[in-house]
Amino acid sequence: MRWAGAGVINLKTKSGGTQNSGDLKAIFHAKRLKCTPQRLAVLKVLKESGAYLSINMLDKKVKEMLPGTGLATVYRALETLEELGLVAKVHLEDGCHSYAVAPEGHMHPIVCTECNKVIDFAECPLGELSEKLTQDTGIVIQNHFLQLFGKCRECQA
Amino acid sequence: MRWAGAGVINLKTKSGGTQNSGDLKAIFHAKRLKCTPQRLAVLKVLKESGAYLSINMLDKKVKEMLPGTGLATVYRALETLEELGLVAKVHLEDGCHSYAVAPEGHMHPIVCTECNKVIDFAECPLGELSEKLTQDTGIVIQNHFLQLFGKCRECQA
């Protein structure tokens, strides 16, 4: 787990994606996975949406982009893309989970409770705290999960 | 949402529960809910375990404590207990969720990835950060979800 640099809040929306298809191909091939249109479609739908999407919404949108794609394939694509670190689960307050494009580097999402938009922020406050906890208590912190919920500017009207 | 006091790390295991049955009755009655043996059993199982438990494990243990209890009732009891703030969802790394006794006050769990034990800590680093985010970006932070994963001392042998 990489820690973000010092104090500057670093907000980043994901719409302006940086990977080109060549990068993606390399990422797949590095793990001997095929770069299939179905997998690319799932990722593209998430990128274009800029928000978190439930499996069913994803299935719907993927079928629009690539008719014939099966639901099971959407599940399998998400599993693969998550392993590759390209998408991330978003746990919602009601206990369900959805998916969003994974941020680059160590970031945590701010999820808009109105429009479902996902904005990442980089100031992770947990590096120092984790070390302190380990020193003080002997518990070895291996990982953490953090999400913020709120209202984006557009949704405050 | 209440913020924890200043910098002291405040660890607390939940095994030594502080509510007596009178307190509990009052909590239920304040919302016109019945204090039923099934609901108490679900809570007791969680308290005695001191760890997070999946629905199925809960169902199994509740049936041992109170034979005849139905699975649907376990689901309903968890829903109720969560509304009352007595139990809390724990999101696991694989995307599933389980339940644990809710901590008192504003705390976040450290979940042991070996033995499933849940230890709460009180130094929430997010109050200040949330305000800063709101000031700097205009996004109103309403809530957050934080969990740490690690290895407890016993499990490091």
Add this chain to the structure above:
DNA sequence: CTTATAATTGAGAATCTTTCTCAATTGCGC
């Protein structure tokens, strides 16, 4: 550009998980 091969896919079945329905029961205020 073929060809061989292993990975992937679609469709539906199978399996879980969660919610509903409804008659019977039960906690609780009086």
Add this chain to the structure above:
DNA sequence: GCGCAATTGAGAAAGATTCTCAATTATAAG
């Protein structure tokens, strides 16, 4: 104790996820 609304158990129903397997396809090699 009585009355009644809240709760429960059991099973059905609905939803979510995983499996199976034959057909397809991306890829590397030639």
